[in-house]
Amino acid sequence: MFCHALGDCFLIGLPHGQEIVYLAIDCGAIIGTPDSSARIQEAAQGLLDSCQGKLNHLAVTHEHWDHVSGFLDAEEIWKKIAIETLHYAWTEDETDELANSIRDQRDRSAEVALTALQKMTEDQKGRTLGLLGFLGVAEEGEKIGKTRQGLIKPREWVKKDNVKYWHPGQTFQISENIRLAFLGPPHDEKALKKTSKKNQQYALAMNEMLLGGMEMMFGMNSKGVDPDTSAPAGLPFLREGIPFEDVPKEFEGDEKILAIYKSYTDAQYRRIDHDWLKSVESLALAMDSATNNTSLAFALHLEDTDEYLLFVADAQAGNWLSWGNQTYKVKVDGVEKDVTIDEIFAKTIFYKVGHHGSHNATMSHEGLEKMTNDKLAAMIPVDTFIAHEKKGWTEMPLEALVDRLRQKTQGRLMLLDDSADSCPPGFVRGPKSDLLNRQIYLDYYS
Numbered sequence: 001m002f003c004h005a006l007g008d009c010f011l012i013g014l015p016h017g018q019e020i021v022y023l024a025i026d027c028g029a030i031i032g033t034p035d036s037s038a039r040i041q042e043a044a045q046g047l048l049d050s051c052q053g054k055l056n057h058l059a060v061t062h063e064h065w066d067h068v069s070g071f072l073d074a075e076e077i078w079k080k081i082a083i084e085t086l087h088y089a090w091t092e093d094e095t096d097e098l099a100n101s102i103r104d105q106r107d108r109s110a111e112v113a114l115t116a117l118q119k120m121t122e123d124q125k126g127r128t129l130g131l132l133g134f135l136g137v138a139e140e141g142e143k144i145g146k147t148r149q150g151l152i153k154p155r156e157w158v159k160k161d162n163v164k165y166w167h168p169g170q171t172f173q174i175s176e177n178i179r180l181a182f183l184g185p186p187h188d189e190k191a192l193k194k195t196s197k198k199n200q201q202y203a204l205a206m207n208e209m210l211l212g213g214m215e216m217m218f219g220m221n222s223k224g225v226d227p228d229t230s231a232p233a234g235l236p237f238l239r240e241g242i243p244f245e246d247v248p249k250e251f252e253g254d255e256k257i258l259a260i261y262k263s264y265t266d267a268q269y270r271r272i273d274h275d276w277l278k279s280v281e282s283l284a285l286a287m288d289s290a291t292n293n294t295s296l297a298f299a300l301h302l303e304d305t306d307e308y309l310l311f312v313a314d315a316q317a318g319n320w321l322s323w324g325n326q327t328y329k330v331k332v333d334g335v336e337k338d339v340t341i342d343e344i345f346a347k348t349i350f351y352k353v354g355h356h357g358s359h360n361a362t363m364s365h366e367g368l369e370k371m372t373n374d375k376l377a378a379m380i381p382v383d384t385f386i387a388h389e390k391k392g393w394t395e396m397p398l399e400a401l402v403d404r405l406r407q408k409t410q411g412r413l414m415l416l417d418d419s420a421d422s423c424p425p426g427f428v429r430g431p432k433s434d435l436l437n438r439q440i441y442l443d444y445y446s
Helices: 036-051 098-117 122-135 146-157 199-216 255-264 275-292 341-347 384-390 399-408
Strands: 010-016 019-025 054-059 082-089 161-167 172-176 177-186 295-304 305-309 328-332 335-339 348-352 377-380 411-415 425-428 442-444
Touching: 010 036, 010 172, 010 295, 019 036, 019 172, 036 305, 082 146, 098 275, 172 328, 177 328, 177 341, 295 328, 305 341, 341 348, 377 399, 399 411
Parallel strands: 019 054, 054 082, 082 161, 305 348, 348 377, 377 411
Antiparallel strands: 010 019, 172 177, 177 295, 295 305, 328 335, 425 442
């Protein structure tokens, strides 16, 4: 696990005879990271040095900046690495009708949110910009698209026939004794939009209505804003609307009516000039969560020991809960068999904790509690200082989850910014970075 920032960048080395098969997963840092480009370049250089310029497999899990920014910010380093096979979820397959529909709705939502930013007061922008940061938007006026560029950039470095798009239940042999079993995302739009265990269907319908309504309000179509119909910033509902500050101060008429008129706009609690824009935050949050649910989640099966390494990216409830909908074909004692997700959980010896240890990306009874192997270890790719001080995400990582992980792993847990004097058994610190004032990466040997 590279320790550059709040973001995912992993390199797995798997023995294969006299050689090592290398699999990398993602490369990114969240918007707002100090010295972000320098940090991600140091991580990419460390990855290049570790795999000696040859990468058998690269998995790019989903379209969020903290998972793909390095493919742009460290492009020149990545171009020095020979990549054999590139792995995506089916959601990035441009020939898949559902994938295209999901991508279209996400792009529309992002454009609405960006347009709304221009009409917000300064104190309203913060959280919405924070959510749009996952899409590579650091400030008002930036365009959506950088994150998509980062996601697809690795396609330029790999032969077209070696770019794979995976569906749940499929498997792929990456060496004689190691197989990838793809768990998610589900090919089901409702499941993808289920971001918690609670019934989300009413929220889903409301978000779709909200998107359509805001597009109409801004005079938007599938191509963006129409300047001839976009409503003015002062009062976006009607061109004839008058902002409170422009209401005439003089009025002639009945004294009682005049008294009401003079005091009406003084009651600040009655002012709703920009309150409707708070709905944009809900839209941005829904967009962020839905993108997390498109994460490519997979388990690495070590056939010699019949054990698994579990990598879930940022998958949320709809993704996790779908893994039991299919079985997975693996080889045990030389014989192929179908296994269930519960069997995979029970034999998991390493878990890459989902979404930086947040509250909504590790299922409890349908996930972690079923990981019962005594060898279980885990890593959380979270920089607590950046999460808390730079982004204001004070529950990332979730303290209750960290405590339970320490219990389940018997202490074999490391956070990206862990500053403990000693490492738990199996963990080794890499060389120290002057830029980070900590190790460049953490190794784990099982």
